[in-house]
Amino acid sequence: MEKTKELLDFRSDTVTQPTEEMRRAMAAAAVGDDVYGDDPTMNELQTYAADLVGTEDAIYTCSGTMGNLMAIMTHCGRGEGVLMGVNSHTWINEVGNVASLAGVMPFPLDDASGAPTLESIRSAYKPASNVHFAPTTLMVMENTHNYTGGVPVDVATFAERANLARELGMKIHVDGARIFDAAAYFDVDVKEYVSLVDSVQFCLSKGLGAPMGSLLCGKKDFIARARKHRKALGGGQRQAGIAAAAGLVALRDMRGRLKEDHANAALLANLLKEVGVEVEDVSARTNMVYFKTPGGLKSSALDERCRKSGLLLSLPSETRIRMVTHVGLDVDSVKQAVKIIKEAAGL
Numbered sequence: 001m002e003k004t005k006e007l008l009d010f011r012s013d014t015v016t017q018p019t020e021e022m023r024r025a026m027a028a029a030a031v032g033d034d035v036y037g038d039d040p041t042m043n044e045l046q047t048y049a050a051d052l053v054g055t056e057d058a059i060y061t062c063s064g065t066m067g068n069l070m071a072i073m074t075h076c077g078r079g080e081g082v083l084m085g086v087n088s089h090t091w092i093n094e095v096g097n098v099a100s101l102a103g104v105m106p107f108p109l110d111d112a113s114g115a116p117t118l119e120s121i122r123s124a125y126k127p128a129s130n131v132h133f134a135p136t137t138l139m140v141m142e143n144t145h146n147y148t149g150g151v152p153v154d155v156a157t158f159a160e161r162a163n164l165a166r167e168l169g170m171k172i173h174v175d176g177a178r179i180f181d182a183a184a185y186f187d188v189d190v191k192e193y194v195s196l197v198d199s200v201q202f203c204l205s206k207g208l209g210a211p212m213g214s215l216l217c218g219k220k221d222f223i224a225r226a227r228k229h230r231k232a233l234g235g236g237q238r239q240a241g242i243a244a245a246a247g248l249v250a251l252r253d254m255r256g257r258l259k260e261d262h263a264n265a266a267l268l269a270n271l272l273k274e275v276g277v278e279v280e281d282v283s284a285r286t287n288m289v290y291f292k293t294p295g296g297l298k299s300s301a302l303d304e305r306c307r308k309s310g311l312l313l314s315l316p317s318e319t320r321i322r323m324v325t326h327v328g329l330d331v332d333s334v335k336q337a338v339k340i341i342k343e344a345a346g347l
């Protein structure tokens with residue numbers, strides 16, 4: 001964690017280093033062969049996760065990408081359709097695996113402000129009764145919504161979308177890579193979201209600070225079928241309790257501090273605005289700040305200058321920059337980062 005602090009690594013919350021307690025738990029973990037279901041620490045993590053989100057069962061996956069793909073492959077047969085936002089991680093950042101590996105056709109939703117619009121859900125839906133259509137049997141919703149600014153979707157808005165999808169006969173999967181950030185932001189139990197849907201994937205490896213892994217949660221038979229897909233995708237692991245031990249610490253101890261990241265991101269947004277940076281406004285801010293590169297500078301040029309002062313940024317495009325707060329960064333890191341950006345951009 002010290003290393004991250006010195007570096008001012010604002011690229012993502014995935015750069016978080018495991019805590020001392022995670023490392024101790026990993027060293028001491030009781031392990032077995034998880035493909036046989038024999039790993040006690042993994043079993044404990046999966047049970048803990050299912051209890052925490054209020055589902056019958058849960059399965060550990062190597063990554064969020066694998067968890068989302070497993071969910072789509074389990075909910076949809078080949079040739080079926082899945083609705084997802086055109087600004088969603090599953091649409092943009094998962095290498096087209098929905099098409100190439102699941103054989104499922106994605107249909108676009110308008111999610112420009114985070115949650116998909118009701119209108120776009122209605123118009124993207126395709127019933128099985130029409131012989132011409134790939135029937136849309138699943139909708140994926142992302143919360144928090146990364147690409148539009150880490151926007152958390154509140155329970156009422158989320159419920160409206162989920163209920164419409166359900167009325168139309170679709171299943172709902174949540175890409176909840178950062179669902180605990182949404183729950184923390186609105187001070188709600190994560191179960192309030194999960195009770196409205198069929199499955200959720202969340203990441204241990206982001207704001208929760210674990211070195212790796214995600215959980216996919218849902219009903220027992222769904223998880224049993226997802227387990228086969230995980231094996232087919234090469235995701236069956238052996239003494240995986242080593243990783244699960246860190247995940248347990250992450251889930252137990254790290255959720256409670258996510259609001260600190262949100263406060264630091266709010267401070268970052270305000271300080272950047274104060275020095276004249278065009279920060280993207282969001283309806284609610286968790287741990288991300290997106291802004292336009294100042295003074296017509298290309299983001300790669302700004303990045304190069306900031307790097308020399310030890311500040312790392314994420315560059316979604318040549319005119320757009322993302323900064324993410326996390327456990328390895330504090331108020332001083334934020335102030336220091338703004339100072340570096342101000343100098344680098346000549347503001």
Ligand SMILES: *Cc1c(COP(=O)(O)O)cnc(C)c1O
Nearest residue numbers: 063064065066089142146175177
């Ligand atoms: C990071 C992320 C994922 C994928 O997680 P990986 O573990 O990197 O594969 C999925 N959805 C969202 C919204 C993410 O931010």
